[in-house]
Amino acid sequence: MSGPLDGVRVVDLTTVVVGPIATRTLADQGAEVIKVEAPGGDILRYLAAGSRSPAMSGKFINFNRNKRSIGLDIKQPEGAAALRALLARADVFVTNVRPAGLERAGLDFATLSALNPRLIHCSIQAFGRGGPYFNRPAYDPVIQSLSGVAGAFERSTGEPRFVPMVMTDHIAGLIAAQCVGFALYRRERTGLGEAIEVPMFENMASFVASEHLGAATFEPPLGPAGDERLLSPYYRPLPTKDGFITAHPNDNRQAFAFFAAIGRPELREDPRFNTPKARSENAAAFFELRAEALREKTTAEWLDIFAAADVPAARYNRLEDLLEDPHLAEVGFWEQDDHPTEGRIRRARTPNRFSGGMREETIPAPRLGRDTADILRELGHDEESIATMMKTGAAFAEGA
Amino acid sequence: MSGPLDGVRVVDLTTVVVGPIATRTLADQGAEVIKVEAPGGDILRYLAAGSRSPAMSGKFINFNRNKRSIGLDIKQPEGAAALRALLARADVFVTNVRPAGLERAGLDFATLSALNPRLIHCSIQAFGRGGPYFNRPAYDPVIQSLSGVAGAFERSTGEPRFVPMVMTDHIAGLIAAQCVGFALYRRERTGLGEAIEVPMFENMASFVASEHLGAATFEPPLGPAGDERLLSPYYRPLPTKDGFITAHPNDNRQAFAFFAAIGRPELREDPRFNTPKARSENAAAFFELRAEALREKTTAEWLDIFAAADVPAARYNRLEDLLEDPHLAEVGFWEQDDHPTEGRIRRARTPNRFSGGMREETIPAPRLGRDTADILRELGHDEESIATMMKTGAAFAEGA
Numbered sequence: 001m002s003g004p005l006d007g008v009r010v011v012d013l014t015t016v017v018v019g020p021i022a023t024r025t026l027a028d029q030g031a032e033v034i035k036v037e038a039p040g041g042d043i044l045r046y047l048a049a050g051s052r053s054p055a056m057s058g059k060f061i062n063f064n065r066n067k068r069s070i071g072l073d074i075k076q077p078e079g080a081a082a083l084r085a086l087l088a089r090a091d092v093f094v095t096n097v098r099p100a101g102l103e104r105a106g107l108d109f110a111t112l113s114a115l116n117p118r119l120i121h122c123s124i125q126a127f128g129r130g131g132p133y134f135n136r137p138a139y140d141p142v143i144q145s146l147s148g149v150a151g152a153f154e155r156s157t158g159e160p161r162f163v164p165m166v167m168t169d170h171i172a173g174l175i176a177a178q179c180v181g182f183a184l185y186r187r188e189r190t191g192l193g194e195a196i197e198v199p200m201f202e203n204m205a206s207f208v209a210s211e212h213l214g215a216a217t218f219e220p221p222l223g224p225a226g227d228e229r230l231l232s233p234y235y236r237p238l239p240t241k242d243g244f245i246t247a248h249p250n251d252n253r254q255a256f257a258f259f260a261a262i263g264r265p266e267l268r269e270d271p272r273f274n275t276p277k278a279r280s281e282n283a284a285a286f287f288e289l290r291a292e293a294l295r296e297k298t299t300a301e302w303l304d305i306f307a308a309a310d311v312p313a314a315r316y317n318r319l320e321d322l323l324e325d326p327h328l329a330e331v332g333f334w335e336q337d338d339h340p341t342e343g344r345i346r347r348a349r350t351p352n353r354f355s356g357g358m359r360e361e362t363i364p365a366p367r368l369g370r371d372t373a374d375i376l377r378e379l380g381h382d383e384e385s386i387a388t389m390m391k392t393g394a395a396f397a398e399g400a
Numbered sequence: 401m402s403g404p405l406d407g408v409r410v411v412d413l414t415t416v417v418v419g420p421i422a423t424r425t426l427a428d429q430g431a432e433v434i435k436v437e438a439p440g441g442d443i444l445r446y447l448a449a450g451s452r453s454p455a456m457s458g459k460f461i462n463f464n465r466n467k468r469s470i471g472l473d474i475k476q477p478e479g480a481a482a483l484r485a486l487l488a489r490a491d492v493f494v495t496n497v498r499p500a501g502l503e504r505a506g507l508d509f510a511t512l513s514a515l516n517p518r519l520i521h522c523s524i525q526a527f528g529r530g531g532p533y534f535n536r537p538a539y540d541p542v543i544q545s546l547s548g549v550a551g552a553f554e555r556s557t558g559e560p561r562f563v564p565m566v567m568t569d570h571i572a573g574l575i576a577a578q579c580v581g582f583a584l585y586r587r588e589r590t591g592l593g594e595a596i597e598v599p600m601f602e603n604m605a606s607f608v609a610s611e612h613l614g615a616a617t618f619e620p621p622l623g624p625a626g627d628e629r630l631l632s633p634y635y636r637p638l639p640t641k642d643g644f645i646t647a648h649p650n651d652n653r654q655a656f657a658f659f660a661a662i663g664r665p666e667l668r669e670d671p672r673f674n675t676p677k678a679r680s681e682n683a684a685a686f687f688e689l690r691a692e693a694l695r696e697k698t699t700a701e702w703l704d705i706f707a708a709a710d711v712p713a714a715r716y717n718r719l720e721d722l723l724e725d726p727h728l729a730e731v732g733f734w735e736q737d738d739h740p741t742e743g744r745i746r747r748a749r750t751p752n753r754f755s756g757g758m759r760e761e762t763i764p765a766p767r768l769g770r771d772t773a774d775i776l777r778e779l780g781h782d783e784e785s786i787a788t789m790m791k792t793g794a795a796f797a798e799g800a
């Protein structure tokens with residue numbers, strides 16, 4: 001048994017988060033992913049707290065499981081040749097190198113599709129082709145700043161802020177993996193690879209617009225952009241007698257069950273609250289009423305009541321609570337493994353289930369260049385050639 | 401020319417955001433999506449501000465372009481039979497009906513794969529199989545509350561809050577579309593459909609864990625969970641002399657160019673800031689230094705300086721600024737169309753480009769049951785049968 005992408009060969013020339021989450025997704029679903037690292041390696045190896053060895057941060061480990069690593073200096077001809085040899089036999093190339101850099105290195109779609117017409121060339125970009133920001137560099141906060149994510153916070157709290165996650169990288173990377181899947185499907189029918197361009201800014205602007213265009217969907221706008229329900233100060237876990245809870249009745253059945261649960265069954269007749277449309281139009285009053293009622297009991301009391309009434313509700317988990325969540329524990333969400341060099345590690349398992357088979361073998365996140373020699377051998381290099389490349393630095397492995 | 405999913409037939413039994421964004425993604429890439437709506441229709445038709453006609457909110461329009469709509473009461477045998485007929489010829493079934501409800505309605509994978517072995521059955525669930533929350537209802541805020549999204553905010557601001565977007569729905573929906581793509585690829589090779597289960601909670605817990613497990617990646621943990629850089633109070637657009645800016649130098653070249661730009665070139669030798677690892681370990685000091693320096697010039701001055709120095713930086717866009725962003729304008733991001741019943745509307749175009757062809761025809765977001773009669777005809781119903789179904793309410797169309 002393996003995952004749906006069993007047999008798909010991916011060459012991964014990516015760094016940080018946006019590319020690595022794209023290729024990890026492909027790897028988790030069965031693809032063979034070869035991570036090509038430049039001298040020094042992916043910068044994520046060094047970022048964020050927590051590591052047992054240099055260049056093996058917890059964050060790097062999380063985003064790079066199930067991958068092999070080859071160290072290549074593609075500024076040397078032998079390193080560039082090895083990368084081309086990998087691409088000649090690959091199904092998919094994923095990169096977040098800027099388009100101008102790809103062209104300079106001969107890694108643009110036109111060049112590579114001449115080498116391998118079946119290659120799917122997925123270029124993750126900060127900004128799309130055709131606009132003034134094309135080829136500019138960006139990291140996640142730059143995209144949150146531009147795309148309205150921080151703007152939504154200002155509307156809700158008075159202060160522009162970022163989501164405290166590398167959210168736009170993460171989402172664009174998931175979308176890149178999605179696009180690769182679509183192109184793999186088309187290739188089965190046409191026999192041809194293609195170029196995919198995934199611009200982070202445009203993807204996040206589309207994400208935010210779908211949520212918040214609202215009355216500005218219409219031209220002329222029927223009102224300001226922004227979904228006021230989501231921008232409400234009550235859009236947060238709400239205090240109970242002893243902690244926090246989130247309860248979110250939405251359709252009539254749920255809302256009426258909620259009114260009954262808080263001892264206000266008459267509200268189901270109230271014209272402000274008796275239909276989804278009425279509750280949406282009177283969201284501020286509906287939210288305030290919820291916030292007031294929830295203060296009256298403990299979180300555990302409310303959770304029992306809402307579970308019995310089938311009202312969508314949940315407790316509030318702090319980051320550290322996630323590790324103890326009873327549902328996650330019971331579904332076997334947290335896995336532990338002995339990493340060959342980093343010791344015992346914890347990881348979140350692949351969340352989605354495919355009945356046609358899942359990837360079974362797990363490859364530990366690689367040290368820089370762990371698989372350099374093996375991969376060069378697979379490309380037909382003999383031991384002498386490998387030794388020469390290692391000596392010149394055209395290929396390398398940490399500690400070698 | 402059409403998109404990579406040209407010819408793929410999708411039956412969409414979903415509501416609100418998580419399912420509709422999944423099927424919109426498939427539709428935008430060329431699939432034929434038939435949205436099956438129960439009496440009353442998708443609740444999103446009524447939510448959030450802004451609509452010219454009842455049941456056609458801006459938000460519904462945004463999430464439901466490129467789809468057809470059939471109104472069916474599947475509690476009536478003729479309605480259920482029509483849905484089964486659609487499923488018998490479909491490639492993909494996407495639903496966010498709870499698993500217990502699917503079984504009651506005979507829409508579980510076992511039943512449907514007996515009807516159509518090539519069917520890909522994608523079940524989007526709030527909580528995955530095997531845990532105590534399985535089959536419980538949830539909406540986005542419930543998942544944000546449980547999955548650590550709100551918890552990350554508490555670490556960063558002292559107060560648990562939600563991201564002011566239907567973020568977990570939106571992300572899980574994008575992942576569902578991704579999984580469908582992978583299964584379509586596998587089906588080309590095996591000839592068989594399969595069941596996919598996409599649990600929102602597990603997907604978001606995995607998202608948050610990848611970001612914030614950090615030192616708790618290791619067992620025993622090397623420190624508390626949480627990436628302190630992302631949780632910093634400075635992780636936000638920073639004030640300039642006349643507004644806000646985001647500048648995010650990350651690698652050495654960018655950081656040293658930033659130090660030069662702020663008139664502190666000597667910092668490249670400072671052991672706190674001279675490598676990515678050093679800057680990550682001294683993130684608080686690095687962020688503070690950035691914040692102080694950025695106050696000294698206007699946003700426009702900084703943007704010119706950082707563009708010349710190739711330092712990742714951008715201005716801050718409020719929600720309404722998105723509509724005027726010069727990059728989005730130049731790439732033709734905002735499209736306008738005359739909707740046949742809702743008048744002139746604005747929408748974000750599909751952000752990703754496929755060189756093998758894109759969907760060209762746009763289908764306006766449907767009124768409830770707009771395509772009921774057409775679709776029944778395609779299923780072989782004659783006019784009399786359609787009239788009977790409309791009369792009993794087994795099938796329906798708004799205004800019919």
